[in-house]
Amino acid sequence: MRFTHLFILLYIFILFGCKQEKLQLIKIEGKQIKITNTIAANSEIESFTTPFREHIQKDLDSVLAYSADTYSKSDGKYNTAIGNLMADAVFSEASPIFKSKTGHNIDMVLLNYGGIRSILSKGNVTKRTAFKIMPFENSIVVVALKGTQIDSLTYYLSKSKTAHPISKLKLSLNKDYKIIEAKINGKNIEKEKTYYVATNDYLYNGGDNMTFFKTNDSLYVLNYKIRNALIDNFKKADTISPVRDDRFTQK
Template identity: 70%
Template sequence: MNLRPLLFLLAIMSLASCKQETFSLTKIEGKQIPITDSIAIDKGIDSIIKPFRESVNKDMNAILSYAPETYSKNDGDLNTAIGNLMADAVLTQSDPIFNKRTGHNIDMVLLNHGGIRSIISKGNVTTRTAFQIMPFENSIVVVALKGQQIDSLTDYLSKSKRPHPISGLQLTLDKNYAITEALLNNEPIQKDKTYYVATNDYLYNGGDRMRFFKTNDSLYVLDYKIRNAMIDYFKSVDTIKPVIDNRFIQTK
């Protein structure tokens, strides 16, 4: 008996059975399931979470200071009380750390107006307040800039026309938003001098189009979050007293 035709047929069938089918997506369906108070709480899961929730709330509600007024980032044209407080807090809390590591002092602070995410309400200032103002994990970095880069920084501020939080810098614009005076530590900016500017890692990497930070002599990472600097600042004062001042103004 000639088995070759049979073996040939079996081989063809075996190859055919090994062929993988291809599938293609033809339709996607979904529906929105809202999370509301009507959803029943799973008591078993809640009993596990409850001790952690209570511990977190206790820490978040810890009273650090007191605010005699309510402060908003919309309260001023070119500088705001809450923005000034934020920049001053970063300078006050981070300068000793930077000085201990490098022997230098921070000359100025620049943050971004959009980074202020909440108001400070009149009354007790808590840890939760700091998290509401700064919910991001932005850390403080110090950048060594020559006076020429500081000129680019002040030019950016004059053109943005926004109250970006600053400390250590005094900037005056005329009615056309041209710079009439720029002082650092109450002195004119020297083009060849190195200045140490504290900011956050987001802005250093070009956030809000602050590209002038990349042309620098050195970068120092403090491993210190802006939010933590604010918490430490709140702890250090009984009552916060931020004000709108003349650090960034326009003459009419």
Template identity: 45%
Template structure:
């Protein structure tokens, strides 16, 4: 009887133990997607109303562009000036309401502009194509030394980064002179407020001067929505061709 109880206990223990499995081999096969592959009609029919609604929203004409806005230009481009100007214009009232201060400068990046705004009717789709990223507007408070650093960065980069509120001249020896903020000489020991994207505010595109900021205000306003809202507010796009950077 003693042996029977021991055997019964041992058997019960084995039967209650969960088996343990381990993956020893994984196999896969690449299946290419081609035009010959057609989705199931049930799925297509389910998606179609949503796709049609999105297409209708994106294709609605919001304004008119009197010219092609593109990225051509040595130190500034018409699309860059346009985007910097409207980002400044749309961001400033929000920043002023929250802080009782005003934005001085807008700086974006040339590489962030992904395509042109063609002459003719413009739509929300144009805004998504120009600015496909989920970047939002951020205002950084920068000491005057970093404003000079911004100008030197642009000269060294040799790229027409979108700029508003800041003008300067590139001297023959490649140094910066005649630097003005809102038409006035740079003031020492003053904080200037620069609106940019959250990506750049964190040092993206080697804009490390933003990491030296003394304050930061996230506006919770996507750059793409700034473009769309501007389109909705005007009948015809206004392109300010004021020279921001000159070279001797």
């Protein structure tokens, strides 16, 4: 009995004696290391990366077309030449891809005003131009929407009062910003008809509060970036001269 008590006491002593003390972080220190031209380049890394860098720069500076003027997204209230160019490029380049995948035609395009990140300058148009206009990795998706969801889309545009790029949609507002005309490919929007709307993955996921895309029949992912659509479109043009038109106006 005496030994039993002794073993119990020994066990308790070992158990608590081996328990590690909890450590707490009480302070973090650091310093800023500025990267400047005073830091010598690593010659081995430079010799390895230089050919790749030169190849990329040459590719980006390859001339694709010529821009007749300078175009900015601030050139118009409801539609701009550069916005029309981008939306029309997505329509023309994505349409055959979508047709081959589904047998359907794209009915219209809606992109976002904020997705235009640079002007299109007068002069040579290169791949670098496309990267400046669309630096993001946004891809084209096509969403199947009923006419009732298209009504939500046009209502959104009427309330935003912003030159979001559109193609094949014609929208007219009165002086009170009420919709007086809304047509797709020159025809009135039918409530129960399914329309195939090309947009980008950012907007489909609710970007710019375009939540109407989530109420849809189907989603088609084309694995085709908007920037690549621009590049492909530029390659087909000799001279680029987009214009503002009557696709989105206020009477």
